[in-house]
Amino acid sequence: MHKGKGMKFVGDSRISAERKPNIPKDYSEYPGRTEAFWPNFLLKEWLVGAVFLVGFLSLTVAHPSPLEGMADPTNAAYIPLPDWYFLFLYQLLKYEFASGTFSLIGIIVLPGLAFGALLLAPFLDQGPGRRPHQRPVAVGMMLLGLAAVMWLTYESSSHVDWETRAEANKPIPPSAIEIDKEDPGYAIYEGNCMSCHGEDLTGGPAAPALIGTEHSAEEIAKIAQEGIGSMPPDQFQGTDEELKQLVDFIVSVNEGAE
Template identity: 65%
Template sequence: MKRGKGMKFVGDSRIPAEKMPNIPKDYSEYPGKTEAFWPDFLLKEWMVGAVFLIGFLCLTAAHPAPLERIADPTDAGYIPMPDWYFLFLYQLIKYQFASGPFNILGVAIIPGLAFGALLLAPFLDRSPERRASKRPFATGFMLLGIAAVFYLTWESVVNHDWAAAEQQGKIVEGTDVEIDQDSEGYQVYAGQSCINCHGENLEGGPAAPALVDLDLSPDEIKDIAHNGIGTMPADQYQGSDEDLDKLAEFIASLKSEE
């Protein structure tokens, strides 16, 4: 007999002595405990995903997302509100130790340390246990993180002025007034602080009323520019009397077409 004939290497051999047929495992040995990945498992996943998608589409059709007016970068009175998953960071930078000159602490250092601590998780708790009660470090850090995020999110929602936010985002129907932005009166208006509160098209905002269809004479408008009215403080106008005349005449002429 030649060397190697009829011999089976079972020690250092990298090739199995008998080739097994490529047949899926018989799952009947474990009834109700396991199933074939294709097509049984994937079919269930697709069905659950389809039900969720249809439910989500029905929800968006029944309750459309609320829309606000067109963003106005000149509106200094706008109250920003981030998406819900950023509310805890939004609340964090309101505190004195994380705002103003310490803003970098609230927006970068504290969140960076919190999320960077996740890199230490494999070294702080290397227990093979799966019960939460037997993994105090991992469980404690997880509960601490959840509690911090929940508390900051709750504080952000409670302290937000929802009434003012609804008012500032209200879509106001446009008027039939044609604003001539090349006129001398508008140029004076654009150069003053008026535009920050009353808007680029004098449509008003949460901090100031619209300047269209005012039942005021030019002299009354000039008096308000100097002495203020309501929440508008005095001495807001900074310019010459000649320019103020042009501004007052311009605002008094803004009337809707009937």
């Protein structure tokens, strides 16, 4: 209560009752050493972030990351690879000092030391200047980490034919596949195979896709009767004529997907 001025209420004792203009402090006494956080410093950060974001989006549009098909547990020749941003860690595990009995060093110790050092860089180099030559420790650690990641990524990717791999593992969207459900072979497929291989032959958790298979008609018939991999034998229940209709149906679907 102030005499003659009425009563003032505030919801938080930390909030001033008097409105203050939102004007940054005057740093003219410290030329070139510091500046106002808002809007000077924050605006620069936003501009740098915007340039990086636009460049990254342009790169993804020009060179989209290839998608691979559904994993096939029956294909023992398939070599899985991590996404591109983990290739440097994948390459690290190929060296003797970070693999085999020393795998924990490559998985935990070395990456932990590297990322921990980058986190501690601002605390290890507390110089007042912001130019690179005035922050040798922080800048040196950042350049060393960047060079290591780029080199390991290059070493890992240079041994893979990415275009051939992407073409061989290209997923086939179900919408692009025409399946004739009036085909007599589809009714046989529905009763013998659909529960595992899916309605559109695109596979499921327990079985691979039948689209894109490299098996011949004779091999498909043999697999239906004798099984393969985790697929047990005698899964097909029907006559020889029905088996032929089933095989013809699967082959015709694959021909239409090419």
